[in-house]
Amino acid sequence: MAGDEVHRFTASASWVGDGLGCGNVKLPQGDVSFPIGGSKKLGGCGVGANPEEMFLAAVAACFVNTWAIFLGKLKVPYPQPSVRISGDLGPDPAGGFKLLKAIVYAVVPTSLLASQREQVEKTLTLSEKYCIMSKVAKAAMPLEVVIEEA
Numbered sequence: 501m502a503g504d505e506v507h508r509f510t511a512s513a514s515w516v517g518d519g520l521g522c523g524n525v526k527l528p529q530g531d532v533s534f535p536i537g538g539s540k541k542l543g544g545c546g547v548g549a550n551p552e553e554m555f556l557a558a559v560a561a562c563f564v565n566t567w568a569i570f571l572g573k574l575k576v577p578y579p580q581p582s583v584r585i586s587g588d589l590g591p592d593p594a595g596g597f598k599l600l601k602a603i604v605y606a607v608v609p610t611s612l613l614a615s616q617r618e619q620v621e622k623t624l625t626l627s628e629k630y631c632i633m634s635k636v637a638k639a640a641m642p643l644e645v646v647i648e649e650a
Contacts, residue, residue, distance in 0.1 A: 519538060522537040522548060539552060565631075581608075585605065586602065586603050606646070606647050610650065
């Protein structure tokens with residue numbers, strides 16, 4: 501893929517009601533649709549995925565996909581990598597709330613770490629560098645990648 505190519509992705513959302521209402525998101529790739537709603541913790545309806553979860557899910561999906569690519573390129577034998585992510589939401593001095601930080605937990609088998617820790621760490625460093633969504637997240641807040649032994 502040439503570096504000057506532009507790829508457009510789309511999503512649509514609809515909403516019923518005020519801030520306590522709920523809605524639906526549609527993603528054209530795979531014809532995916534799912535319910536959305538504000539977090540109950542923030543006064544929303546609590547139905548479906550909230551924007552904070554969707555943002556973290558996007559980072560997690562991008563990161564694990566990118567990590568799988570680098571595990572393959574560096575021939576690290578881990579055919580089913582997984583991550584989990586947490587994000588802290590807090591007050592924004594400008595008003596409202598903002599994500600303050602996020603941590604990506606890369607779940608790695610203890611046996612793989614024992615035999616190939618340096619290579620695993622290299623794949624994670626490359627994943628953090630090249631994952632599109634982690635770059636977006638890092639532009640807005642601190643993002644840390646941590647190995648979680650399994």
